[in-house]
Amino acid sequence: MAPKAISAKELNENNKPNSDVVLGLQKQVANAFILYLNYKHYHWQTFGPLFRDLHLLFDEFAGEVYVTIDEMAERVRMIGQNPVSRIEEFQKTATIKSAKDSSDMREMIREADENALTVIREMRAAIKTADEADDPGTADVLTRFVQIHEKHEWWLRDILEKRDGLTT
Secondary structure, X not given: OOOOOOOHHHHHOOOOOOOHHHHHHHHHHHHHHHHHHHHHHHHHHXXXXXXXXXXXXXXXXXXXXXXXHHHHHHHHHHOOOOOOOOHHHHHHHOOOOOOOOOOOHHHHHHHHHHHXXXXXXXXXXXXXXXXXXXXXXXXXXXHHHHHHHHHHHHHHHHHHOOOOOOOO
């Protein structure tokens, strides 16, 4: 016997604007936008002996985060809601704050690492929420994108290491 066809209304009936799945996605759309801007800030403010490497790294991170924004926002639309899309909404919804005005490269890298850890924790929680809500599409989007932030955090964490990498 073939499974019963499901209507769009039935598919999205649990995805009210304040549902946990929608709120989790909205938060990550907003966070991604703020992270993108923060990475561009660090890219433009980089200086010192590691200038070239950090300048390129932060630009690479910005690009990788930027491409996630549209897909997450479209996922919000797919499940029946409107994504956050205005600066005021990003600031209100995001748990990541705008980059601090710092003249210390290590502090900028530490801030970026802390932001990555926050996003990783929140995305993992949102993946569980989507799984529990029987929403594999949202879980898949977030599962793919959390890996980007995990890679960023790994690299930032290693940059912050005080060892020289040559000794054990």
